Amino acid sequence: MTILLPDASGGSHPYAPRTESVAHVADLPLRSRVVFSAAHVVADPHRTSAEGPAAVDWEATLAFRRHLWAHGLGVAEAMDTAQRGMGLDWASAAELIRRSCAEARSAGGRIACGVGTDQLAAPAATLAEVSAAYEEQAALVEAEGAQVILMASRALAAVAKGPEDYLEVYGRLLRQAERPVILHWLGPMFDPALSGYWGSDDLDAATDTFLDVVAAHPDKVDGVKISLLDADREVALRRRLPEGVRCYTGDDFHYPELIAGDAQGCSDALLGIFDPLAPMAAAAVSALDAGDVAGFRRVLDPTVALSRHLFEAPTRFYKTGVVLLAWLAGHQEHFTMVGGLQSARSLPHLATAYELADRIGLFPDPALAEARMRRLLSVYGVAA
Numbered sequence: 001m002t003i004l005l006p007d008a009s010g011g012s013h014p015y016a017p018r019t020e021s022v023a024h025v026a027d028l029p030l031r032s033r034v035v036f037s038a039a040h041v042v043a044d045p046h047r048t049s050a051e052g053p054a055a056v057d058w059e060a061t062l063a064f065r066r067h068l069w070a071h072g073l074g075v076a077e078a079m080d081t082a083q084r085g086m087g088l089d090w091a092s093a094a095e096l097i098r099r100s101c102a103e104a105r106s107a108g109g110r111i112a113c114g115v116g117t118d119q120l121a122a123p124a125a126t127l128a129e130v131s132a133a134y135e136e137q138a139a140l141v142e143a144e145g146a147q148v149i150l151m152a153s154r155a156l157a158a159v160a161k162g163p164e165d166y167l168e169v170y171g172r173l174l175r176q177a178e179r180p181v182i183l184h185w186l187g188p189m190f191d192p193a194l195s196g197y198w199g200s201d202d203l204d205a206a207t208d209t210f211l212d213v214v215a216a217h218p219d220k221v222d223g224v225k226i227s228l229l230d231a232d233r234e235v236a237l238r239r240r241l242p243e244g245v246r247c248y249t250g251d252d253f254h255y256p257e258l259i260a261g262d263a264q265g266c267s268d269a270l271l272g273i274f275d276p277l278a279p280m281a282a283a284a285v286s287a288l289d290a291g292d293v294a295g296f297r298r299v300l301d302p303t304v305a306l307s308r309h310l311f312e313a314p315t316r317f318y319k320t321g322v323v324l325l326a327w328l329a330g331h332q333e334h335f336t337m338v339g340g341l342q343s344a345r346s347l348p349h350l351a352t353a354y355e356l357a358d359r360i361g362l363f364p365d366p367a368l369a370e371a372r373m374r375r376l377l378s379v380y381g382v383a384a
Contacts, residue, residue, distance in 0.1 A: 003370060005351040006382060015355050017370045022361025024299070026282035028072040032289045033259060033266070034223075034246065035281060036074040036112060037274035038081035039065055040322050041088060041096065045336040054083075054092035054338045061096070062103045064331050069109030071282040073274060075100065076149060078114040080190060081272040083319055085154070087339025090119035094140055101144035112147035112182060112270075117155040124155040131169050138173065147222065148181040149270075154193040163199035163209040170213045180222035182248060182270070185210060187228040189315040203233065211240055218242040225250045225270045229315075231258055238265055252311045252318070256300040259285075260293055272318060273307040276325040276362065306356040309349075317344040321353045325362065328354060328369040335376060347380050 002014035042064065047055035065075050077100045078084055078093040088096070097113045104111040117124070117133035124130045130153060141148050150173060160166055174181065188195040198206035214221050223246030226234045231254035238247040249258040249267035258267040274281045280299055287295035310321035320341055327335040335342055354373045363369040377383075 003374060003377075004382070005355055006348045006377075007351070008346075008348045012382075015358075017358050018361065018363070018366040021364050021366060024279035024283040024361075026072060026279075026286035027289065028282070028286070030072045030282065030285045030289060033285050034074070034248070034268040035072070035274065035285055036076040036110075036248065036270040037068050037278055037281070038076040038079040038270065038272045039068060040275055040319060040326060041082045041338060042323075042326075042332045043334075043336045043338045045334050054088045056088075056092060056096065056338065057332070058099060060332050062099060064326065065100055065103055065109070066107055067331060068275075068278050069104070069107050071278045072285075073278055073282060074110035074112065075104065076112050076114070076270050077101075077146070079149065079151070079184075079272075080114075080186065080316075081275060081319060081322065082114075083338055083341060084114060084116065084151075085118055085191070086316065086319070087337065087341055090137075092338075093118070094137075097141060097146070098144060101141075101146050105145070112149050113141040113144070114149045114151045114184070115141055116151040117153040120155050124159050127156075127159060127165055127169055130156045130159060131172050134169070134173055135176065138177070142178050147179065148177060149184050149225070150181050151184045152186045152191070152194050152197055154191070157194050157197055160199060163205075163212075166198050166209055167213060167216070171216060174213070174217040174220040177220050180220055182223050182225055183210075183214065183221060184225045184250075185227060186250075189229060189313065190227055191316060203228070203230075207233070207237055211237070214245060215242060218245055221245050223248050223268065227251065229253050229311075234258060234267065235262075238267060252307045253304070255307070256284075256297055256304065259300075260288070260296060272322065273303070273310065275322050276329070276357070277303055277307075279364075280360075280362070302360045303362075306353065306360065306362075309352055309356055312349075317341070320345040321350070324350055324353055325357055328357070328372050329363050330365055330368055335372075347377070347382070350376065 042060035044055040044057040115137040198209040225248040227250030248270035284299035
């Protein structure tokens with residue numbers, strides 16, 4: 001039996017979905033790489049907009065984190081995948097951090113949490129205001145016993161006059177950190193407000209400033225997360241890191257080769273695409289643990305077409321595809337997002353995401369995924 005899927009040309013084509021699931025087996029715990037998945041939040045579609053833009057279904061959201069931990073992945077909480085700054089306000093992010101950290105303690109799961117400056121009600125006027133906002137959020141994360149991820153700040157990008165301002169703010173934060181943190185460089189393709197981060201639009205100059213921050217405080221930096229979608233730049237940066245500082249790839253276009261690495265090193269992972277790919281990611285890294293690089297690539301290489309599709313421009317809307325796949329895979333009961341972001345991608349884009357995911361055996365229940373995709377198509381008036 002086929003399903004009729006719309007495409008970007010305005011036409012449609014028949015697709016024959018899988019009839020059987022694909023088993024993805026991993027030998028846990030994962031050992032050769034540190035692997036985090038940035039995790040999405042599940043909206044509560046039964047709450048009205050008067051209750052705020054971030055109406056979250058807490059039980060379904062936490063259940064998804066348990067799913068990630070069960071596959072051996074760490075959870076990178078309250079990051080951009082969780083719609084931080086795109087529907088999830090700081091009050092809701094703080095509650096998410098508290099609840100997820102409690103769940104991590106109960107489940108024995110690894111967790112790191114995003115720290116930013118999004119509680120600022122108005123644009124920051126000074127570096128001191130930016131630093132204070134960062135410090136408030138870091139205090140919460142550290143009090144919950146989680147690792148801090150210092151996210152790029154829209155407020156800092158707006159108020160900083162040059163590289164020296166980044167050195168001042170990050171230096172202050174790192175000196176105060178209770179344990180080594182992860183520094184997060186999110187490129188403007190993910191958030192246009194972060195253009196010119198580290199004090200320059202010249203990526204070579206920005207990289208130098210970024211590395212100056214790390215070099216000044218190597219004992220306070222566990223690793224750096226690079227989300228620039230530029231594999232060559234990530235490798236070059238990785239080779240310049242001080243001994244013992246990890247490079248967590250955030251490159252959703254080139255992650256297989258970056259994680260596999262080369263004779264001079266490799267990247268660990270902190271990826272939004274590992275939200276839908278958790279079972280496959282675990283199986284792939286488990287192959288690496290056994291020294292089977294070819295097996296690792298056999299599992300992950302076929303997933304790249306799906307990832308590149310989800311993260312195509314405008315890249316910041318990749319969360320819509322991530323949540324679609326979570327619904328199709330049975331991790332939540334609806335395709336609704338906080339702030340109504342389910343409308344950010346077109347129906348042909350969503351249809352292609354379904355087809356690419358089904359082709360690689362992503363869905364644990366292909367029949368359920370097909371039935372839900374047909375339901376979505378019918379909402380759009382498509383007879384599938």
